Amino acid sequence: MSIVSWLSPAEWQAVGLSLRVSFWATVVSLPFGIAVAYALARFSFPGKQILNGLVHLPLILPPVVTGYLLLLTFGKRGLIGGVLEQTFGIVLAFRWTGAALAAGLMAFPLMVRAIRLAIEAVDPRLEQAAGTLGAPRWSVFATITLPLMLPGVVTGAIMAFARAMGEFGATITFASNIPGQTQTLPLAIYALLQVPGGEGRALGLVAISVAIALGALFLSEAVSRAIARRISGA
Amino acid sequence: MTLSVQIKHDFGSFALDLAFEASDGVTALFGHSGSGKTSVINTVAGLLRPHSGRVVIGDKVVLDTERRVFVPTHKRRLGYVFQEGRLFPHLSVRQNLAYGQRFAPQGAARADWQHVVDMLGIGALLERRPNALSGGEKQRVSIGRALLSSPDMLLMDEPLAALDQARKTEILPFLHRLRDEAELPILYVSHSVAEVARIADFVVFLKDGTVARTGPPADLLSDPESAPALGLQEAGAVIQGHVLCHHADGVSEIAFAGGRLYLPRRPEPVGSVLHVWIKASDVMLSLAPLSGVSALNVLPARVVALRLGDGPGAMVQLEIGNERILSRVTRRSAERLGLSVGQTLHAVVKSVSVAKEDVG
Numbered sequence: 001m002s003i004v005s006w007l008s009p010a011e012w013q014a015v016g017l018s019l020r021v022s023f024w025a026t027v028v029s030l031p032f033g034i035a036v037a038y039a040l041a042r043f044s045f046p047g048k049q050i051l052n053g054l055v056h057l058p059l060i061l062p063p064v065v066t067g068y069l070l071l072l073t074f075g076k077r078g079l080i081g082g083v084l085e086q087t088f089g090i091v092l093a094f095r096w097t098g099a100a101l102a103a104g105l106m107a108f109p110l111m112v113r114a115i116r117l118a119i120e121a122v123d124p125r126l127e128q129a130a131g132t133l134g135a136p137r138w139s140v141f142a143t144i145t146l147p148l149m150l151p152g153v154v155t156g157a158i159m160a161f162a163r164a165m166g167e168f169g170a171t172i173t174f175a176s177n178i179p180g181q182t183q184t185l186p187l188a189i190y191a192l193l194q195v196p197g198g199e200g201r202a203l204g205l206v207a208i209s210v211a212i213a214l215g216a217l218f219l220s221e222a223v224s225r226a227i228a229r230r231i232s233g234a
Numbered sequence: 235m236t237l238s239v240q241i242k243h244d245f246g247s248f249a250l251d252l253a254f255e256a257s258d259g260v261t262a263l264f265g266h267s268g269s270g271k272t273s274v275i276n277t278v279a280g281l282l283r284p285h286s287g288r289v290v291i292g293d294k295v296v297l298d299t300e301r302r303v304f305v306p307t308h309k310r311r312l313g314y315v316f317q318e319g320r321l322f323p324h325l326s327v328r329q330n331l332a333y334g335q336r337f338a339p340q341g342a343a344r345a346d347w348q349h350v351v352d353m354l355g356i357g358a359l360l361e362r363r364p365n366a367l368s369g370g371e372k373q374r375v376s377i378g379r380a381l382l383s384s385p386d387m388l389l390m391d392e393p394l395a396a397l398d399q400a401r402k403t404e405i406l407p408f409l410h411r412l413r414d415e416a417e418l419p420i421l422y423v424s425h426s427v428a429e430v431a432r433i434a435d436f437v438v439f440l441k442d443g444t445v446a447r448t449g450p451p452a453d454l455l456s457d458p459e460s461a462p463a464l465g466l467q468e469a470g471a472v473i474q475g476h477v478l479c480h481h482a483d484g485v486s487e488i489a490f491a492g493g494r495l496y497l498p499r500r501p502e503p504v505g506s507v508l509h510v511w512i513k514a515s516d517v518m519l520s521l522a523p524l525s526g527v528s529a530l531n532v533l534p535a536r537v538v539a540l541r542l543g544d545g546p547g548a549m550v551q552l553e554i555g556n557e558r559i560l561s562r563v564t565r566r567s568a569e570r571l572g573l574s575v576g577q578t579l580h581a582v583v584k585s586v587s588v589a590k591e592d593v594g
Binding site: 104123128130148231 | 281282306307308309310311312313315316318322324327333334337338365379380389500567582594
């Protein structure tokens with residue numbers, strides 16, 4: 001029995017969809033994650049604690065609540081969702097893009113925390129030194145801060161990816177559980193467990209989940225260690 | 235190019251309130267730790283924004299709180315050599331050196347790469363990473379990096395303080411070459427009298443956030459009035475001379491305006507200019523010309539000033555030729571010798587007491 005026939009086409013579809021949703025959730029949220037982490041790590045401004053709280057909200061709210069709030073704001077009749085649909089023709093609710101939004105949002109706090117720690121580990125005195133050599137602030141960020149915080153960015157991105165792969169509550173609430181559209185890996189496992197005799201089939205997906213999660217963890221460790229080695233030149 | 239600085243800043247536990255002017259050459263900001271040296275240099279660099287102040291570099295007003303002028307650090311064109319080097323760990327030595335070059339404005343006078351690399355002796359290090367360098371090598375690269383950004387002025391914040399004596403001795407010749415070859419003004423922060431004596435053309439002496447005194451190092455350091463402020467252990471004077479000849483018995487003869495000094499063999503070739511640092515506590519006084527002593531350096535001198543402190547010591551300023559040195563004796567000796575201004579006597583300087591690392 002080959003690995004392809006190990007799962008049904010519908011189940012492979014769920015795996016593929018999950019990878020796609022998590023990939024885009026990570027890629028799109030990464031610049032925002034870096035920006036927010038940088039602001040939290042390097043600046044003090046009014047409302048900093050509020051921003052910090054908002055970023056962490058998905059971590060402490062029940063995921064269903066986050067999903068429902070997403071539906072209220074990004075749904076067809078929602079404040080932002082309505083505008084998006086009318087002006088750009090973009091619909092998020094009950095689409096894979098909506099699943100990506102939900103997954104990205106749920107993974108955001110993990111990403112920001114990892115990146116923020118990495119930025120705080122970059123010696124601001126090196127940034128000062130770059131400034132005295134004539135580098136404007138943006139160049140300092142691009143040539144000093146970013147390369148030095150790269151291991152943390154990689155860790156943050158991979159952790160966010162793994163978190164997005166496992167997203168369930170907010171996704172099912174906001175994007176629903178439509179096979180081939182929004183039914184990601186965890187949703188497919190949940191659906192299989194609802195059907196008599198589905199446990200056996202679910203095991204295959206569970207194995208894949210575990211493999212992807214562990215793989216992401218090892219990859220993140222290996223990549224950030226390799227980058228750290230390259231940075232210090234050891 | 236002149237530098238004019240005026241700062242008022244309240245740090246809470248400590249206040250800075252000072253003004254000074256400096257021109258070409260090496261200006262030393264000298265003072266004990268906590269006297270405000272680093273705050274001053276950071277204000278010049280734009281890393282600190284004082285509550286009130288004005289900084290003019292050449293004809294460029296880079297800070298004027300009254301007129302709300304604040305030129306950001308990267309536009310001030312100052313090379314800053316930090317105490318800890320601050321090399322970028324993810325870049326090779328070559329990339330570190332090149333970092334500032336790309337930001338130098340088009341058409342500005344460019345520092346010559348090969349010249350800087352040769353002067354600092356870092357050609358063999360170019361492909362290494364900073365963490366594979368010794369402390370002295372790091373500091374040389376850091377100086378090179380600052381020079382290659384083609385600055386209008388060089389700022390150095392205790393560039394030797396983090397180094398051990400051997401590394402200091404390794405770097406000092408480079409600093410001297412820099413002073414003599416690089417045609418740019420240097421603001422040099424230090425708390426070491428010996429360092430200031432050897433490198434500075436002009437000294438701004440800071441104390442508790444204010445300017446206590448300014449002047450050329452020879453005047454300032456040899457003035458008995460400033461000795462207590464400098465610290466009695468550190469008090470001394472610097473004299474300039476040149477290597478006259480090297481004797482076969484391992485002694486080098488140095489000629490200076492007031493006569494000859496004999497030092498343990500110096501590596502410098504005949505004719506080289508030397509600054510010799512003589513500690514006040516290493517100078518004895520004698521009324522009669524001495525014979526039958528082991529000291530090689532016995533010089534006729536005249537008492538220029540006499541300062542009797544509150545303690546048991548007395549600081550005597552002596553003129554030898556037109557150079558001035560200090561001698562620290564006890565009050566009792568001063569009274570016993572009947573010291574008075576204008577008196578002629580003999581200064582006894584033990585050649586071994588002129589430490590090797592204090593000559594340069």
